[in-house]
Amino acid sequence: MAARSSLQGAAITPSSSIPTLSALADPPARVMDGAAMDYFLIELVNTVRASSAVAVARTKKVEQEMIDAGLLPVPPPNAAAAPASMRDSMASTGSKLDGKIARDEDEEAVRLRLESIGMHVGANVAERLCHDRALFENTLDAIKFICKDLWSACWDKQVDNLRTNHRGVYVLQDNSFKTIQRISSWGGRADALKKAKIYVAMPAGIIKGALARLGLQTVVVPEITTLPQCTFQVKLPKGA
Amino acid sequence: MTIYSLYIYDRHCACVYYHDWQRVKPARPAIEGGILPAVSHEVTPNTNTPAAVDPSRRNTLMSLSGVVVAVNDEVPRTPLPNATSSPSLNSGLPFDEEAKLVYGVVLSLRNMIRKISGKDEQFVNYRTSTYKLHLYETLSGYKFIMLSDPNADSLRFVLRQIYSGPFLEYVVRNPLVQMDSKEHGIDNEYFRTSTDRMIRGLSVFQ
Numbered sequence: 091m092a093a094r095s096s097l098q099g100a101a102i103t104p105s106s107s108i109p110t111l112s113a114l115a116d117p118p119a120r121v122m123d124g125a126a127m128d129y130f131l132i133e134l135v136n137t138v139r140a141s142s143a144v145a146v147a148r149t150k151k152v153e154q155e156m157i158d159a160g161l162l163p164v165p166p167p168n169a170a171a172a173p174a175s176m177r178d179s180m181a182s183t184g185s186k187l188d189g190k191i192a193r194d195e196d197e198e199a200v201r202l203r204l205e206s207i208g209m210h211v212g213a214n215v216a217e218r219l220c221h222d223r224a225l226f227e228n229t230l231d232a233i234k235f236i237c238k239d240l241w242s243a244c245w246d247k248q249v250d251n252l253r254t255n256h257r258g259v260y261v262l263q264d265n266s267f268k269t270i271q272r273i274s275s276w277g278g279r280a281d282a283l284k285k286a287k288i289y290v291a292m293p294a295g296i297i298k299g300a301l302a303r304l305g306l307q308t309v310v311v312p313e314i315t316t317l318p319q320c321t322f323q324v325k326l327p328k329g330a
Numbered sequence: 331m332t333i334y335s336l337y338i339y340d341r342h343c344a345c346v347y348y349h350d351w352q353r354v355k356p357a358r359p360a361i362e363g364g365i366l367p368a369v370s371h372e373v374t375p376n377t378n379t380p381a382a383v384d385p386s387r388r389n390t391l392m393s394l395s396g397v398v399v400a401v402n403d404e405v406p407r408t409p410l411p412n413a414t415s416s417p418s419l420n421s422g423l424p425f426d427e428e429a430k431l432v433y434g435v436v437l438s439l440r441n442m443i444r445k446i447s448g449k450d451e452q453f454v455n456y457r458t459s460t461y462k463l464h465l466y467e468t469l470s471g472y473k474f475i476m477l478s479d480p481n482a483d484s485l486r487f488v489l490r491q492i493y494s495g496p497f498l499e500y501v502v503r504n505p506l507v508q509m510d511s512k513e514h515g516i517d518n519e520y521f522r523t524s525t526d527r528m529i530r531g532l533s534v535f536q
Contacts, residue, residue, distance in 0.1 A: 125503065135505065272505075272520065273504060273506055274500055274506065274519045274521065282519070286506075
């Protein structure tokens with residue numbers, strides 16, 4: 091409605107509507123409260139975890155029904171990791187291994203969902219950020235854009251260290267990554283590190299999505315060595 | 331002027347955090363199931379040493395420099411077998427009893443004051459001959475209780491600083507801390523070190 095009235099006004103009184111038009115073309119930057127974003131992301135991970143557990147349980151149930159009905163072959167038991175002859179004595183560890191594998195599968199499902207959410211977000215953020223930029227000359231330029239503009243838009247700072255092997259692998263290092271800066275656990279540093287891994291899945295997705303929208307298909311692998319330092323390894327396909 | 335200890339209670343009336351700087355007798359680990367996990371490493375019950383708990387010695391009036399424990403002569407609520415332990419451990423209550431006492435004192439005083447003077451009156455602190463207890467209560471129901479020596483000024487502003495500083499940063503904005511959960515306390519490494527640093531940096535500390 092406001093847009094239409096400003097366009098109509100443009101024919102009659104151009105001087106007063108020019109500020110409105112230019113405001114449309116170049117909107118003022120909108121900012122979001124950092125704390126609100128943090129709370130939202132915390133809840134996002136919890137919600138995705140719960141919903142992904144439901145989804146995985148549902149597919150497992152359907153699979154089981156199909157196995158029972160004979161439509162699918164019976165999968166080899168997970169105790170194939172432990173030799174069959176020792177299965178009796180290792181029954182307890184076998185079940186522990188099953189438990190661990192199931193938990194890892196769940197974590198993997200959560201991570202995939204978070205990464206795909208991040209990809210959508212990253213693509214749109216990149217779209218917005220480059221609307222008045224020139225084309226990128228080469229891949230390095232695109233990566234530098236990620237390191238500077240995307241990082242300051244999402245996490246209020248720039249990447250601390252960028253390394254490359256000039257063969258398509260870039261390592262972006264952030265010495266104090268905002269998303270994991272406040273993570274601390276009752277169980278000590280090691281426990282906190284383990285639990286923090288899921289919280290960098292979405293930022294990795296943001297980077298991946300932004301690069302994808304800029305035309306580069308990449309694989310982004312986040313790694314946390316010590317809190318709050320985080321590195322993202324960006325692998326470009328051969329020939330890029 | 332020194333500061334003795336800090337307790338934080340959530341709106342479910344459970345102790346979720348404990349930190350002490352000075353006590354006459356060391357805090358005794360709580361009975362299993364008495365307190366939530368993640369309150370404080372010192373007072374978490376350690377299942378490997380059952381001999382640490384001895385509730386039979388509770389019927390004495392003890393004066394710790396941090397907590398005045400006035401126990402009535404009731405039979406212990408949780409019947410536990412007598413354990414033989416060294417005399418240095420038979421002093422004061424196990425931590426969960428102590429925490430409940432502190433909370434009970436604060437709650438009863440607060441309710442009494444509200445009834446006498448009306449809703450606008452707030453209980454701020456009380457003083458005895460050995461300690462002074464300060465209370466800061468947030469709108470969300472978190473109660474920050476600090477015990478200090480009797481000559482201290484009101485430490486309400488310190489508690490407020492703890493709330494708006496380390497608490498908001500490392501508890502509310504920490505993804506790994508479940509706030510408002512009935513099963514976990516809020517202790518974590520960053521919160522503990524930052525409150526410690528903040529308190530030790532105060533001019534009123536020691």
